[in-house]
Amino acid sequence: MTNDLEKTPVTVLGLGAMGQALATAFLEAGHPTTVWNRSPGKGDELVARGAVRATGAGEAVRAAELVVVCVLDHDAVEAVLDSVADELPGRVLVNLTSDTPERARKTGAWAQERGIDYLDGSIMVPVDLIGQPPALIFYSGPRAAYDKREAALKALGGKPAHLGEDQGLAAVYDLALLDYFYGSISGLLHAYALAGADGVRAADLAPYLDTITAIMPSGVAEAAQHVDAGSHPGEAANLGMMASGVGHILEWAEHRGLDVSTLRSIKAVYDKAVALGHAADSWTRTIDVVRGDAGTARGDRVGQSL
Known part of the structure; x- marks a missing residue:
C-alpha cells in the first residue's frame, strides 16, 4: 500500500451534500478518489472532476486504503458496512455520520470483532467549509489508525482533532457543542422576539x-475552570442576582405573550439552586441542578475521591 505522502487512495461512501463535499476536498488535495452512493444519479460532477464511480460498495472499498462513510443515519451505516465487512480489514474506516456515543461504540465493537481499524468522527462545520482551514472535525478511536491516515484526513479541514481511543468521544463532543449551539441560537431568536x-x-x-x-x-x-474544580465563587455575579434577572425577562415575555417554556425551565433551575442555599455562588453552580446532584458539586466529589 502507498503512504499518505504518495496521496492515499480514498473512497467516499454516500453522496449527499456532505459526502460530495468530502469527496471534492479529497480530489482537490490530489487523492485518487472513488465514490459510491446507495441510490443512482449522484456524483456526475465528481466524476467530471476526476473521481471514479464504483458500481458497488465492495468495488468502492477495494479501490482505497482509507474508506469514509457519510450517509443518512446509523441504520444506513449498518446496512452499508455489513455489505462490505469482508473487504474492510487492512484499511482504515472512518464514519462521519453523526449519531449518539452509544451507537458509535456499538459500531466500534462491530469493527473490532472483525479486525477493522475504525474511527468515528463528527463534522462540526457546514458543507461550504469542508476542506477549509477553519473546518473542525472530531475523530475518536485507535490512535495508530488515526496517525496512519492523518495526512489524508487533513484534506477535509484545517482543524482535525483526535480525542482519544474511546470511539464514542467524537459523538460526545459533537452533542455537547451542539447543545451549546442550539441553546444559543434559540436564545438569540427569543431576544429578537422580546425586543x-x-x-x-x-x-x-x-x-x-x-x-x-x-x-x-x-x-x-x-x-469550565469552575465546573472542573467544583468551586463556584460568586463575588462578581452571584446566582441570586441572576435568578432575579431571569425572572424579569420571564415576567415581560409572559406579558408580551411570547412562548416562555425555555425561560421557565431556566428560571426553575436557578430557583432550585437558590433554594439549595447557593444564592451567593456563581451562576455556574446551577450545573449541580442540571446534573441532578442535589446541591453537591460533582467536582467536589471527584476531588475528594482522588
Missing part, C-alpha cells in the same frame, strides 16, 4: 449583541 414585541427591529438590536458575544470566550473558559 420586537415592543417595536424594536432585530437589525436595530443586533449591533449591541456584540457586547454579549465578546465576553463569551473568556466566560466559557472561566466557567
Whole structure:
C-alpha cells in the first residue's frame, strides 16, 4: 500500500451534500478518489472532476486504503458496512455520520470483532467549509489508525482533532457543542422576539449583541475552570442576582405573550439552586441542578475521591 505522502487512495461512501463535499476536498488535495452512493444519479460532477464511480460498495472499498462513510443515519451505516465487512480489514474506516456515543461504540465493537481499524468522527462545520482551514472535525478511536491516515484526513479541514481511543468521544463532543449551539441560537431568536414585541427591529438590536458575544470566550473558559474544580465563587455575579434577572425577562415575555417554556425551565433551575442555599455562588453552580446532584458539586466529589 502507498503512504499518505504518495496521496492515499480514498473512497467516499454516500453522496449527499456532505459526502460530495468530502469527496471534492479529497480530489482537490490530489487523492485518487472513488465514490459510491446507495441510490443512482449522484456524483456526475465528481466524476467530471476526476473521481471514479464504483458500481458497488465492495468495488468502492477495494479501490482505497482509507474508506469514509457519510450517509443518512446509523441504520444506513449498518446496512452499508455489513455489505462490505469482508473487504474492510487492512484499511482504515472512518464514519462521519453523526449519531449518539452509544451507537458509535456499538459500531466500534462491530469493527473490532472483525479486525477493522475504525474511527468515528463528527463534522462540526457546514458543507461550504469542508476542506477549509477553519473546518473542525472530531475523530475518536485507535490512535495508530488515526496517525496512519492523518495526512489524508487533513484534506477535509484545517482543524482535525483526535480525542482519544474511546470511539464514542467524537459523538460526545459533537452533542455537547451542539447543545451549546442550539441553546444559543434559540436564545438569540427569543431576544429578537422580546425586543420586537415592543417595536424594536432585530437589525436595530443586533449591533449591541456584540457586547454579549465578546465576553463569551473568556466566560466559557472561566466557567469550565469552575465546573472542573467544583468551586463556584460568586463575588462578581452571584446566582441570586441572576435568578432575579431571569425572572424579569420571564415576567415581560409572559406579558408580551411570547412562548416562555425555555425561560421557565431556566428560571426553575436557578430557583432550585437558590433554594439549595447557593444564592451567593456563581451562576455556574446551577450545573449541580442540571446534573441532578442535589446541591453537591460533582467536582467536589471527584476531588475528594482522588
